[in-house]
Amino acid sequence: xxxxxxxxxxxxxxxxxxxxxxxxxxxxxxxxxxxxxxxxxxxxxxxxxxxxxxxxxxxxxxxxxxxxxxxxxxxxxxxxxxxxxxxxxxxxxxxxxxxxxxxxxxxxxxxxxxxxxxxxxxxxxxxxxxxxxxxxxxxxxxxxxxxxxxxxxxxxxxxxxxxxxxxxxxxxxxxxxxxxxxxxxxxxxxxxxxxxxxxxxxxxxxxxxxxxxxxxxxxxxxxxxxxxxxxxxxxxxxxxxxxxxxxxxxxxxxxxxxxxxxxxxxxxxxxxxxxxxxxxxxxxxxxxxxxxxxxxxxxxxxxxxxxxxxxxxxxxxxxxxxxxxxxxxxxxxxxxxxxxxxxxxxxxxxxxxxxxxxxxxxxxxxxxxxxxxxxxxxxxxxxxxxxxxxxxxxxxxxxxxxxxxxx
Numbered sequence: 001x002x003x004x005x006x007x008x009x010x011x012x013x014x015x016x017x018x019x020x021x022x023x024x025x026x027x028x029x030x031x032x033x034x035x036x037x038x039x040x041x042x043x044x045x046x047x048x049x050x051x052x053x054x055x056x057x058x059x060x061x062x063x064x065x066x067x068x069x070x071x072x073x074x075x076x077x078x079x080x081x082x083x084x085x086x087x088x089x090x091x092x093x094x095x096x097x098x099x100x101x102x103x104x105x106x107x108x109x110x111x112x113x114x115x116x117x118x119x120x121x122x123x124x125x126x127x128x129x130x131x132x133x134x135x136x137x138x139x140x141x142x143x144x145x146x147x148x149x150x151x152x153x154x155x156x157x158x159x160x161x162x163x164x165x166x167x168x169x170x171x172x173x174x175x176x177x178x179x180x181x182x183x184x185x186x187x188x189x190x191x192x193x194x195x196x197x198x199x200x201x202x203x204x205x206x207x208x209x210x211x212x213x214x215x216x217x218x219x220x221x222x223x224x225x226x227x228x229x230x231x232x233x234x235x236x237x238x239x240x241x242x243x244x245x246x247x248x249x250x251x252x253x254x255x256x257x258x259x260x261x262x263x264x265x266x267x268x269x270x271x272x273x274x275x276x277x278x279x280x281x282x283x284x285x286x287x288x289x290x291x292x293x294x295x296x297x298x299x300x301x302x303x304x305x306x307x308x309x310x311x312x313x314x315x316x317x318x319x320x321x322x323x324x325x326x327x328x329x330x331x332x333x334x335x336x337x338x339x340x341x342x343x344x345x346x347x348x349x350x351x352x353x354x355x356x357x358x359x360x361x362x363x364x365x366x367x368x369x370x371x372x373x374x375x376x377x378x379x380x381x382x383x384x385x386x387x388x389x390x391x392x393x394x395x396x397x398x399x400x401x402x403x404x405x406x407x
Contacts, residue, residue: 028065028072030333032057032320033102034079035092035117036131037110041209042084044235044264045109045132048313050079051305053106056320059300066324069331075320078102082113089113090120097124103336104129106319109312111135111182121146127336127343129323131315132259134182139369140404145340147322147368149315149354151282153182155397156257157189159374159390160280164190164255165197169228173203173221175214175241176232176257183232186257190230202226207237214241218248228253235260239268246273257281259312262383274379283355283375283389284311297353311384314353321351322363344368357394365398367405 034053037046057075060066065074078100082089089112096102106129108114114133121128122143130138130148139148164172172194177183191201202224205217218241221229229252231241238258242265245254255278265274297317301309326343327333348356348363354372359365371394377384 028074029076030066030073030104031100031102032075032077032323033093033096033100033105034077034107035082035089035096035105035113036079036107036316037084037113038079038081040083040085041234041236042082042110044260045310045312046082046084046107048310049107049109049131049316051301052309052313052317053077053320054079055301055304056317060320060324066327068327068333071332073327073333079107082110084110084112086112086116090116093117093121097126103127103333104323104339106323107131107316108133109316111138111180114138115181118143118146125336127323127326127340129319131319132312134186136182136185136401136404139367140401140406142405143368144344145337147340147343147364147370149318149322149370149372150312151369151371151374151394151397152401153186153257154189155371155392155394156280156282156374156390157186158193159392160186160255160257161190161193161195161199162197163280163376163390164228164230165194165199167228167253169253170199171202171224171226172199172228172230172255173205173224173226174201174230174232175205175207175217175221176230177209177234177237178204178206178232180233183257187230187232201230207233207241209234209237211237212240214244215248217241218245218250222248222250226252228255231256231258233258235264236268239265239274242277243269243273254278255280259284259310261308261310263308264310265379271379271382275381277379279377279379279384280390281311281375281377283373283386284314293351294353318349318352318354321349322346324351325349357392359394359398365394365401367398367401369398369401371397 065072080092103126108130109132111133128146134153136152231238325346326339329342330339357371374390374392376387
């Protein structure tokens with residue numbers, strides 16, 4: 001009888017332990033909301049970002065999850081498409097918060113939906129991590145629960161203006177999406193520094209995101225006989241400018257701000273038509289400019305998705321490891337505002353791919369803004385080649401960004 005009681009007691013203990021383990025496992029799942037442009041013109045940035053987030057989550061889960069305090073969390077990614085549209089972005093994030101109970105939201109490749117969400121996210125008990133969206137105002141709103149891994153466009157534009165002036169260009173023509181805020185900000189900063197270097201912008205021609213025939217703009221520009229061309233816009237329309245400038249016989253230096261991969265440009269232009277083009281952008285996923293972590297990222301991404309990652313996709317990958325570091329520092333996931341505060345205090349996580357410049361000893365400044373180095377990349381024989389860093393001062397820019405906050 002005693003032996004039977006022991007057996008029953010043991011079985012009951014096992015059952016209770018199993019029940020407790022299952023309950024604890026359920027408590028350890030952390031919903032990671034993903035909002036990005038998965039269709040439409042922004043998908044060239046949004047789909048690679050979404051893939052990068054899912055890959056990072058899988059890596060972390062495969063290594064046992066995130067140990068924060070007494071708990072270990074496995075990530076469960078729920079994704080929605082904002083179609084690069086502010087209304088769609090707002091609706092997607094509201095679903096993540098109100099229906100899916102997501103307290104941690106990543107992605108955000110395009111500035112329109114990102115700015116729309118940023119306008120209300122400060123009132124929510126969530127942490128928002130912004131990727132490729134480069135509109136400056138995202139981190140001038142004084143939102144403590146928002147962190148951005150990509151630097152604003154004008155942080156890069158100023159460095160680019162100095163670079164082009166040093167290349168000897170005096171009269172430059174601009175063609176781009178100049179009605180889009182972050183491209184306008186890039187150009188404003190570019191022009192300021194370019195003029196300091198003795199240069200002048202002699203034309204500003206605009207194209208839309210869906211425009212494919214750039215001959216009207218190029219015809220106007222060619223008549224002015226510029227020293228160089230500056231192209232600002234999404235990958236596909238920019239590629240049409242590069243292609244058609246060659247088809248029209250324009251032989252001049254071409255500079256751009258696009259952040260596209262070789263595969264993306266070669267869908268529109270040939271390698272010969274791209275030869276010599278410069279891209280003046282944050283030092284993104286060019287392994288010559290980064291290191292072993294970037295090489296591993298490219299290899300893993302290519303193996304998982306059958307295509308190389310886009311240069312800007314690690315902004316989203318890095319978001320997940322920033323979240324991991326912030327959760328570990330905060331000691332848990334129950335209070336996303338506490339985790340956001342911890343995010344402001346972390347150094348640069350070892351797993352991040354991009355080349356970040358710390359402000360003081362932390363990855364993010366008081367505005368919630370991180371800074372990568374800026375680089376000059378040139379298309380040479382079929383691929384982007386990292387040529388050099390562009391001179392950039394994150395501390396000075398951080399002070400400037402802080403000055404733009406509304407009282």
